[in-house]
Amino acid sequence: xxxxxxxxxxxxxxxxxxxxxxxxxxxxxxxxxxxxxxxxxxxxxxxxxxxxxxxxxxxxxxxxxxxxxxxxxxxxxxxxxxxxxxxxxxxxxxxxxxxxxxxxxxxxxxxxxxxxxxxxxxxxxxxxxxxxxxxxxxxxxxxxxxxxxxxxxxxxxxxxxxxxxxxxxxxxxxxxxxxxxxxxxxxxxxxxxxxxxxxxxxxxxxxxxxxxxxxxxxxxxxxxxxxxxxxxxxxxxxxxxxxxxxxxxxxxxxxxxxxxxxxxxxxxxxxxxxxxxxxxxxxxxxxxx
Numbered sequence: 001x002x003x004x005x006x007x008x009x010x011x012x013x014x015x016x017x018x019x020x021x022x023x024x025x026x027x028x029x030x031x032x033x034x035x036x037x038x039x040x041x042x043x044x045x046x047x048x049x050x051x052x053x054x055x056x057x058x059x060x061x062x063x064x065x066x067x068x069x070x071x072x073x074x075x076x077x078x079x080x081x082x083x084x085x086x087x088x089x090x091x092x093x094x095x096x097x098x099x100x101x102x103x104x105x106x107x108x109x110x111x112x113x114x115x116x117x118x119x120x121x122x123x124x125x126x127x128x129x130x131x132x133x134x135x136x137x138x139x140x141x142x143x144x145x146x147x148x149x150x151x152x153x154x155x156x157x158x159x160x161x162x163x164x165x166x167x168x169x170x171x172x173x174x175x176x177x178x179x180x181x182x183x184x185x186x187x188x189x190x191x192x193x194x195x196x197x198x199x200x201x202x203x204x205x206x207x208x209x210x211x212x213x214x215x216x217x218x219x220x221x222x223x224x225x226x227x228x229x230x231x232x233x234x235x236x237x238x239x240x241x242x243x244x245x246x247x248x249x250x251x252x253x254x255x256x257x258x259x260x261x262x263x264x265x266x267x268x269x270x271x272x273x274x275x276x277x278x279x280x281x282x283x284x285x286x287x288x289x
Contacts, residue, residue: 007039007041008041010041010042010043010044010047013032013041013043013047014044014046014047014050016029016032017032017033017047017050017051017054020032021053021054021057026054026057026058029050029054030054033051044076045076045079045082046079048067048068048070048071048076049079049081049082049085050085052064052067052068052082052085052086052089053085053088053089055067055089056085056088056089056092061089064086064089065086065089068082068086077109078111079111080111080112080113080114080116080117081116083105083106084116084117084120087099087102087103087117087120087124090102091120091123091127096123096124096127096128097128099120099123099124100121100128103117103120114144115141115144115145118137118140118141118144119147119148119150119151121137122134122137122138122141122151122155123154126154126157129158129162131158131159131162134154134155134158135155138151138155146178146180149181149182149183149185150185152175152180153185153186153189155171156168156171156172156186156189156193157189159171160189160192160193160196165193165196165197168193169193169197172190172193175190184215184216187206187215188217188218188221190206191206191207191210191217191224192221192224194206195221195224195225195228196224198228200228200229203228207225
């Protein structure tokens with residue numbers, strides 16, 4: 001196109017910018033934007049929105065804010081995704097109040113929210129630990145279809161952080177009923193919930209599912225599994241310290257599988273040693289009491 005002297009349209013530039021953004025080739029994206037300015041190609045809101053996302057990825061937060069303000073001044077601020085892009089920039093630097101202001105200003109201008117903005121709102125309320133607002137947003141999000149793994153993980157972690165284990169149980173049950181596909185992070189959160197609630201059979205099943213799908217179980221999650229078995233007097237590596245003479249063979253085998261997987265990981269041996277020391281101290285304290 002350049003060789004033939006054909007000037008690219010906004011659509012062409014937006015498509016290229018989106019491609020550069022997706023491939024994380026931000027230098028080419030900024031170079032293209034400079035070329036647009038030199039060629040007097042006036043950006044539209046889509047292009048400005050992509051530019052805000054790129055600035056956010058590069059840590060150029062002031063530039064992102066200035067671009068957002070410029071869109072507003074020229075009267076182009078009308079697309080939900082532009083608001084969400086700016087809110088995400090604020091969220092990425094931990095300024096949840098400012099992100100919430102941007103999203104709330106969108107609703108006052110009669111911009112209809114969708115899955116994108118509800119997801120960003122949920123992230124804000126979870127960070128602020130506003131459980132009522134988070135639940136209301138999650139319900140609104142559900143009207144647009146099943147919330148994604150990120151949103152489910154956010155709400156589940158909030159419930160666990162605030163000690164609302166019954167609500168966490170209900171959310172996990174709902175995901176199971178809907179045959180929800182867990183990603184790696186959500187799998188770890190659900191496993192953490194099972195371990196903290198001593199739901200051994202559910203934890204065993206999830207661990208096998210993770211292994212079957214060739215996903216990675218993180219070391220902290222494996223330690224929680226082993227600790228759960230130990231606290232239920234069914235971990236074979238603590239057999240000598242257990243007051244129980246009869247160990248459940250199924251649970252012992254499951255604990256052995258988890259332990260072997262953990263020991264095969266870098267740093268696994270030291271993690272197990274620390275856990276055993278911790279459990280031994282707790283056992284001594286319990287006997288002394």
